[in-house]
Amino acid sequence: MTVTYSSKVANASFFGFHQLLLRWRGSIYKLLYREFILFALLYTVLSVVYRLVLAEDQKRLFEKLSMYCDKYAEQIPVTFVLGFYVTLVVNRWWNQFVNLPWPDRLMFLISSCVQGKDEYGRLLRRTLVRYVNLTSLLIFRSVSTAVCKRFPTMDHVVEAGFMTPEERKVFENVRSPHLKYWIPVVWFTNLASKARQEGRIQDSIVLQNILNEMNMFRTWCATLFGYDWVGIPLVYTQVVTLAVYTFFFACLIGRQFLDPAQGHPGHDLDLYVPIFTLLQFFFYSGWLKVAEQLINPFGEDDDDFEANWIIDRNLQVSLLAVDEMHMNLPHMTKDMYWNDSEARPPYTLAAADYCIPSFLGSTTDMGST
Numbered sequence: 001m002t003v004t005y006s007s008k009v010a011n012a013s014f015f016g017f018h019q020l021l022l023r024w025r026g027s028i029y030k031l032l033y034r035e036f037i038l039f040a041l042l043y044t045v046l047s048v049v050y051r052l053v054l055a056e057d058q059k060r061l062f063e064k065l066s067m068y069c070d071k072y073a074e075q076i077p078v079t080f081v082l083g084f085y086v087t088l089v090v091n092r093w094w095n096q097f098v099n100l101p102w103p104d105r106l107m108f109l110i111s112s113c114v115q116g117k118d119e120y121g122r123l124l125r126r127t128l129v130r131y132v133n134l135t136s137l138l139i140f141r142s143v144s145t146a147v148c149k150r151f152p153t154m155d156h157v158v159e160a161g162f163m164t165p166e167e168r169k170v171f172e173n174v175r176s177p178h179l180k181y182w183i184p185v186v187w188f189t190n191l192a193s194k195a196r197q198e199g200r201i202q203d204s205i206v207l208q209n210i211l212n213e214m215n216m217f218r219t220w221c222a223t224l225f226g227y228d229w230v231g232i233p234l235v236y237t238q239v240v241t242l243a244v245y246t247f248f249f250a251c252l253i254g255r256q257f258l259d260p261a262q263g264h265p266g267h268d269l270d271l272y273v274p275i276f277t278l279l280q281f282f283f284y285s286g287w288l289k290v291a292e293q294l295i296n297p298f299g300e301d302d303d304d305f306e307a308n309w310i311i312d313r314n315l316q317v318s319l320l321a322v323d324e325m326h327m328n329l330p331h332m333t334k335d336m337y338w339n340d341s342e343a344r345p346p347y348t349l350a351a352a353d354y355c356i357p358s359f360l361g362s363t364t365d366m367g368s369t
Contacts, residue, residue, distance in 0.1 A: 002302075002303055002304070002305070002306055003023075003025060003026030003302055003303055008020065025302055026302035026303050028282075028286045028289065028290075030302070031286070031289040031292075031293065032282065032285055032286050032289055035285055036278075036281065036282060036285070039248060039252070039278075039281050039285075040278065042252055043252055043255075043256075043274065043277075046252055046253065046256060047256055047257070047272070050062055050256060059259070060262075062253075062256075063258050063259070063262060063264060065253060066253050066254055066256050066258060067254070067258075067264060068254070069250040069251075069253040069254030070250075070251075070254030070255060071254075072250070073247055073250035073251060073254050076243055076246060076247045076250075077243070078243050078244060078247045078284055081239065081240050081243050082240055082243065082244060082284065082287050082288060082291075083287075085232075085236065085237075085240045085291055086287055086288075086290055086291045088232060089232065089290075089291040089294050089295050090290075090294060092227065092232065092294075092295070093294040093295075093297050095223075095227070096223075096224060096227050096297055096298075096305075097297070097305065099220045099223040099224055099227075100220065100224070100305065100310065101135070101136040101139070101217055101220040101221050101224070101314075102220075102310075102314065103129060103132045103133060103136070103217065103314050103317075103318045104317070104318075105213050105216075106129070106132055106210070106213045106214060106217060106318075107129055107132075107317070107318040107321040107322055108321065109206075109209060109210050109213055110125050110128050110129060110210065110321075110322050111125065111321045111322045111325060111326050113201055113202070113206045113209075113210065114128065114195055114200050114201055114322075115199075115200050115201070115202065116200055117326065117327060121200060122323060122326075124191070124195055124200060125322035125323065125326065126319060126322060126323055127191060128188060128191060128192065128322070129318040129319060129321075129322050130161075130162065130315075130319075131184040131185070131187050131188040131191070132184075132188065132214070132217060132318065133162060133311070133314055133315045133318060134157075134162045134163055134184040135181055135182075135184045135185055135188075135217065135218065135221055136217075136221060136310075136311070136314065137151065137157065137162050137311055138157075138179070138180070138181035138184070139181050139221040139224055139225055140224075140298075140307045140310075140311060141157075142179055142181070142225065142228065143224055143225065143227075143228040143298045144298035144299075144305075144307040144308075145298065145299055145300055146298070146299075146300050146304075146307055146308055147298075147307045147308055147311065150308055154168055154171075154172075162315075167187075171183055179225065181221060181225070182218070185214065185218050188214055189211055189214065192207060192210055192211060192214075193207070195207075228298070231295070231296075232295065237295075240288065240291070241288065244284055244285065244288050247284070248281055248284070248285070251277055251280070251281070255274050255277040256274075257269070257270045257271055257272060257274070258270075
């Protein structure tokens with residue numbers, strides 16, 4: 001389930017983000033603690049071997065190797081490569097979110113423009129929105145592991161009520177080697193055209209608006225499929241991963257505290273614990289973990305999209321809008337500002353400070369001087 005903390009950071013305050021640092025679910029600690037423990041353990045093992053196991057001549061050789069690794073590890077462009085990669089992944093993640101298929105615009109049009117309160121009119125509207133939801137379900141099954149586990153076969157799709165047994169036969173009789181999420185779209189457009197011919201949709205302009213919205217819905221679905229099909233080039237992901245791992249492999253040797261008695265430059269102190277190296281590992285590896293979690297938001301990580309919830313919500317809301325709420329209007333009455341030319345909703349005491357005068361332009365005060 002997506003981790004939401006917006007209410008905790010609604011207002012800027014002194015150390016406002018500190019209350020988020022102790023959360024576990026969806027945190028960087030949960031993602032990174034295994035790698036962090038492994039890195040600290042390997043560093044400790046090398047430190048113990050250097051101090052207690054190696055002979056004096058072997059220590060001198062290790063010290064040369066350590067200084068060599070420390071010198072040339074900084075030439076690995078970790079910050080540049082990793083920063084650009086994470087930016088690309090985050091943009092890709094956000095674009096997938098804004099292209100999630102929501103049926104709201106379609107269900108508004110269907111509810112208001114497909115006429116008839118009789119049994120056939122009700123069946124027509126419910127079937128149209130069911131085809132809309134079936135389209136998104138077929139896409140989610142192909143891109144989301146959580147949805148695929150919930151609907152592993154077409155039998156489960158039929159049992160869930162998204163498709164009738166007769167529709168399944170028609171669906172399976174269409175011979176195509178490609179993903180057949182577009183079939184419900186064809187059913188929708190044909191059924192909408194039939195409704196226009198029968199007079200359930202009053203004119204062709206309304207029909208065009210409905211078809212345009214369905215095309216937009218199909219575009220959202222196709223965009224998600226495209227992101228699933230064409231990912232970030234594997235070579236780029238490999239380069240970034242190797243850059244980070246190679247850098248910290250070099251740090252295991254190059255960031256060891258050496259014997260101060262040998263007088264090596266920069267090794268005047270022997271602190272045993274490499275605090276800043278551990279922090280560097282935490283930040284860089286955490287950065288890489290962010291990319292790892294966001295590169296496919298349709299998995300089962302804490303912050304992945306709740307595709308199953310979207311399916312449930314879309315079906316329930318869309319059926320409600322086109323059936324029970326179809327032309328089911330509350331009685332119209334005069335509003336409380338009927339004879340008031342300066343309508344102004346009241347403020348509570350808690351919100352009194354937000355009652356401010358209207359902004360008339362930055363030069364307003366200049367005219368009064």
